[in-house]
Amino acid sequence: MLHRRVLQFLIIYTLGLTLLLVVKYLLNLSDYVIPSPESLINTSQQVFSRYFGDVMDTLLVAIIGQVVSICLAVLVGVLGRQTTWFGSFIKVAAYNVQAYPIVAIAPIIFILLGDGFMSRLLIAAMICYFPLLLSILGIMSEPVVDVEHFYRITGRIRWQLEIKIRAFENIHKLTTVVSGSATLAMAGTIVAEFMAANAGIGYSIRIALYQSDLSRIIVALFLIGISLSVYQGLLEFSGSWVKKTWASA
Amino acid sequence: MLLACRHITLKYAGSEKYVLKNFGFEIDGPGFHALFGPSGVGKTSLARILIGSISDYDGEIVKRRIQSILYSYNMERLPGWSNVGTHLDRITPSAKRDLKDEMVNAFGLASFCSQRFSQLSLGQKNRINLIRYLVQDFQVLIMDESLANVDEITREKILLTIKDLFPDRCFFYISHNVLEVSKFCEHIVVIRDANKQPQAHLIKGQNFSNGHPLDKNAYEKTMLEIMNAS
Numbered sequence: 001m002l003h004r005r006v007l008q009f010l011i012i013y014t015l016g017l018t019l020l021l022v023v024k025y026l027l028n029l030s031d032y033v034i035p036s037p038e039s040l041i042n043t044s045q046q047v048f049s050r051y052f053g054d055v056m057d058t059l060l061v062a063i064i065g066q067v068v069s070i071c072l073a074v075l076v077g078v079l080g081r082q083t084t085w086f087g088s089f090i091k092v093a094a095y096n097v098q099a100y101p102i103v104a105i106a107p108i109i110f111i112l113l114g115d116g117f118m119s120r121l122l123i124a125a126m127i128c129y130f131p132l133l134l135s136i137l138g139i140m141s142e143p144v145v146d147v148e149h150f151y152r153i154t155g156r157i158r159w160q161l162e163i164k165i166r167a168f169e170n171i172h173k174l175t176t177v178v179s180g181s182a183t184l185a186m187a188g189t190i191v192a193e194f195m196a197a198n199a200g201i202g203y204s205i206r207i208a209l210y211q212s213d214l215s216r217i218i219v220a221l222f223l224i225g226i227s228l229s230v231y232q233g234l235l236e237f238s239g240s241w242v243k244k245t246w247a248s249a
Numbered sequence: 250m251l252l253a254c255r256h257i258t259l260k261y262a263g264s265e266k267y268v269l270k271n272f273g274f275e276i277d278g279p280g281f282h283a284l285f286g287p288s289g290v291g292k293t294s295l296a297r298i299l300i301g302s303i304s305d306y307d308g309e310i311v312k313r314r315i316q317s318i319l320y321s322y323n324m325e326r327l328p329g330w331s332n333v334g335t336h337l338d339r340i341t342p343s344a345k346r347d348l349k350d351e352m353v354n355a356f357g358l359a360s361f362c363s364q365r366f367s368q369l370s371l372g373q374k375n376r377i378n379l380i381r382y383l384v385q386d387f388q389v390l391i392m393d394e395s396l397a398n399v400d401e402i403t404r405e406k407i408l409l410t411i412k413d414l415f416p417d418r419c420f421f422y423i424s425h426n427v428l429e430v431s432k433f434c435e436h437i438v439v440i441r442d443a444n445k446q447p448q449a450h451l452i453k454g455q456n457f458s459n460g461h462p463l464d465k466n467a468y469e470k471t472m473l474e475i476m477n478a479s
Contacts, residue, residue: 146325146326149320153319153320154319164328165328168330169329247365
């Protein structure tokens with residue numbers, strides 16, 4: 001699971017890099033436009049440890065933001081699963097709000113909260129929150145009729161049991177959604193850093209962009225990709241471990 | 250009279266076709282009865298009306314001395330987080346533990362209680378599912394093809410056990426097996442297409458149980474009556 005994720009990333013990264021180099025040599029572009037392999041190796045030796053620290057900083061913010069989003073999405077998803085007016089209200093509100101591009105609100109957050117940790121965290125959480133919420137709402141609102149019928153007709157159904165049944169039956173979907181939302185949280189954090197923050201890999205990419213230094217950006221992309229692959233692989237592993245443990249309890 | 254359905258008419262929203270039209274029958278008391286008819290004539294819809302999950306119908310349901318109607322069907326599943334034995338223990342009231350054990354043995358499931366529901370065969374799944382309903386408090390239990398995928402010998406044993414253990418309860422056994430309903434059921438409500446009136450015919454079955462011999466001629470006559478009525 002973990003190694004597959006990393007391998008997939010390495011294949012895609014290598015293909016992308018090869019394509020760039022093919023374009024470079026076909027069109028005879030200078031190292032300034034697309035760096036040579038030697039330039040890439042030199043740059044990676046120079047910036048690797050600093051960028052690695054930046055990526056870890058970004059990943060930490062993304063993970064905290066994702067955890068906050070998951071907690072909030074589960075809470076709202078559980079409340080919104082009901083067929084009451086309140087549940088319907090939450091569902092309609094969630095569908096409408098998620099249609100708005102959250103990243104457009106980011107400047108307001110930077111103006112109000114400054115360019116520190118909180119702004120990055122909030123933007124990361126907001127960007128991965130709505131897709132998570134919609135998925136969790138969908139899973140929690142969908143009755144597992146074949147399992148729930150007995151509890152319902154014998155008057156044994158409780159909200160905790162209902163959630164347990166739906167979560168158990170959809171554990172694979174939930175794992176996929178949580179794993180997928182890691183990408184969104186990371187993207188949200190990088191976007192926030194790219195816009196106005198003063199730390200993280202997004203901030204370093206912004207500086208590299210201003211210097212038109214594509215080799216630094218390519219090194220940063222490698223570190224972002226590999227870190228995210230490892231994190232998603234660990235999430236998927238945790239999901240399958242939870243399912244296995246739960247199913248054999 | 251225990252249960253009566255009078256002039257029940259049902260048409261699902263958005264559909265022009267009647268599922269039940271001026272449908273009615275009356276059951277006097279407890280016993281093992283059948284709802285019989287081809288697929289799509291409204292047996293499951295009638296069951297859902299009786300348990301109250303369909304309320305958008307015309308007509309009247311009269312219940313006397315009935316506090317609880319349960320409905321079990323053959324596609325139900327037990328939660329996968331525990332084995333079937335643990336699940337049965339959890340949902341069985343303490344006063345009915347012995348009854349549960351007796352049925353587990355009689356239904357031939359004693360050696361499967363340590364397994365997960367997903368590991369059982371279809372017939373075993375249906376038997377386990379039926380047991381968890383039988384250990385609940387009910388006056389009426391609707392068994393919607395609850396013994397599908399169970400072999401005939403085991404099915405006969407199960408039906409006779411149910412009749413022995415629950416003589417004071419009312420069962421509606423939904424089945425497509427004319428031999429079975431003719432033999433084991435006290436009354437057979439034969440349900441026909443809603444275009445045919447009357448939509449229901451009540452036919453007396455052989456009500457075969459332990460200690461009562463089966464009159465083969467009467468049994469054949471019942472089967473013919475059912476076939477003619479359907």
